[in-house]
Amino acid sequence: MKKITYLCLVCLTALLAACADMGNIKPQTQQVDANKLVGGKEIAGSTQGVTVAWPQLEWWHAYGDPQLDGLIAASLSDNPNLHIAEARVRLAQNYAGLAEAATLPSVGIATSMTRQLFSEHDFIPPPEAGNYAWYNRAAVEATYDLDLWGRHRQELASALDEVKVAAAESQMARLALENNIVRSYVQLSLQFALKDIAEETLAHREKALHVMRQRMTAGLATEVDVTQLEAAVPPLHMQIEQYEESITILRHQLAALSGKGPGEGERIARPVLALDGRSWMQLPSALPADLIGRRPDVVARRWGVEAAAKQIEAAKASFYPNINLMAFIGFQAIGFSKFLSGESAIRGIGPAISLPIFDGGRLRSNLGAHMAAYDMAVESYNGTLIHALESVANTLVVAQSLQQQKHLNDGALATAGKARALTSKGFAAGMSDFLLLLNSEVALLAQQQQQAQITARMLESHAALMLALGGGYLPVQVAVEANTPPVDGGKAGTHE
Structure with a gap:
């Protein structure tokens, strides 16, 4: 555990050191x-x-x-x-x-149904290889920017x-x-x-x-x-x-x-x-x-x-580096016969890291x-x-x-x-x-x-x-929406 923690700190330090200069x-x-x-x-x-x-x-x-x-x-x-x-x-x-x-996290449903010609020299096996078939995917996808900085x-x-x-x-x-x-x-x-x-x-x-x-x-x-x-x-x-x-x-x-x-x-x-x-x-x-x-x-x-x-x-x-967490769960299959079966289930989770180093200023x-x-x-x-x-x-x-x-x-x-x-x-x-x-x-x-x-x-x-003199004005707290608390937690009508 200590080695993993140490390795994470080293990686984070390296990422920060590689950041663009302010x-x-x-x-x-x-x-x-x-x-x-x-x-x-x-x-x-x-x-x-x-x-x-x-x-x-x-x-x-x-x-x-x-x-x-x-x-x-x-x-x-x-x-x-x-x-x-x-x-x-x-x-x-x-x-x-x-x-x-x-x-806040972003959650959505992504669905695609594509009829395409599969290559004979790709990872798709026969009988689909070299033929037209439906390639279907339906998944719930979620992303969350950790906003570390x-x-x-x-x-x-x-x-x-x-x-x-x-x-x-x-x-x-x-x-x-x-x-x-x-x-x-x-x-x-x-x-x-x-x-x-x-x-x-x-x-x-x-x-x-x-x-x-x-x-x-x-x-x-x-x-x-x-x-x-x-x-x-x-x-x-x-x-x-x-x-x-x-x-x-x-x-x-x-x-x-x-x-x-x-x-x-x-x-x-x-x-x-x-x-x-x-x-x-x-x-x-x-x-x-x-x-x-x-x-x-x-x-x-x-x-x-x-x-x-x-x-x-x-x-x-x-x-500074930006880290997004991405996750998905759903179904993916060639053709419709087993598209929504347990055998076609997919799921995954992982980070996406972007690191600014050189961007032309x-x-x-x-x-x-x-x-x-x-x-x-x-x-x-x-x-x-x-x-x-x-x-x-x-x-x-x-x-x-x-x-x-x-x-x-x-x-x-x-x-x-x-x-x-x-x-x-x-x-x-x-x-x-x-x-x-x-x-x-x-x-x-x-x-x-x-x-x-x-x-x-x-x-x-x-x-x-x-x-x-301001004509009797007293600042009123403003919320983003009706169900949002006051901006600074104060009472309406108080001094800003």
Whole structure:
């Protein structure tokens, strides 16, 4: 027994020594440590002094608009792009199933019935030699790759990581869809507000024109005065028409995002949006490290790194001997008379060994390709993480600036409103000319439009911050099939 064991060890050592050379191929990149990234003063200032929870999954409820809730619910059910992302998850699951199959024994039935001319100078004896006869074989065949070096196991692990990548990307598609609907909805609200301002301005302009015509009849104004005031009316009508155009297009866009036809957009009423003060500008205190598990795009890139690393291990295993066990049992005979009798029974078992020695550099090139793919995955993760932190910081800069802009515009709007009211009274009393009235209206219109745009940008900033923080995403464990345990043995909904 000791001699046999020793002989096996010697043979195994010889096989390993004869394997192809891997060369000195190594990864050339390193993952960024999120804890070492400096968030900047905006993030630092927004994570201190208050305890803030991460966004909820249905973060858009903060706008308090049931119609918006319904649009997003419809989009999550019917949007084609989201269905494509979900199909990618199922595709990855089935590819993982193929990888899992490679780790298991393969059993099948092989049957052949061939009528052939047998050689007179072969091992087949007369009367078949030199004549045509049926050569029949039916057997159950089994093969099993011992996978001594773990190549198939690493490929399976990589495939399961790819399932997680697809699942995270599906969640990113969902979050992007939600964000696009909210932004389009905010723009729809803005167009309604701008249209209201233009219509109010038009009403004042037409009232001033009526007064000017009365003054011309009384001999207190000229036809030039009336004509100049009339010339200011058509541009407002054109502006209102442009807002109507934008409202219609945005309704169509929201219907399309919801997976509906343009006709459904006609049912979308005017948005009623509200957002509670400054509280949404505060950030959870765990930034930036928790972005790794809270943003689906960062999670996807991280699992991509894991998958690429396991593909490297699988590529390394290809350099070592591969041993397959093969077995068969069945019947084999010439002719049919005794084909299924005990005398025709066959059975056998044995190993099949493949040993890579020289392959023209194919294995090293394959390993090098997987190393390069790993480097790409790492840099993609690094770039995504850095961009994630940047997007949070930029969103805070915009939100804080908008707060200040709104404060300044509130004062300017109050002043412009007071100036227009005084000028309108003066014009009606004949104490000021129409040019002064027009200038006051233009100034008020500009401030009202600015106020509406600032309000819309603040609402969009909230959506942008929810996107930057991952929109309530928590990774969910994904199984290859319904009867497969969770990938890492954890509970669904826990942090990855």
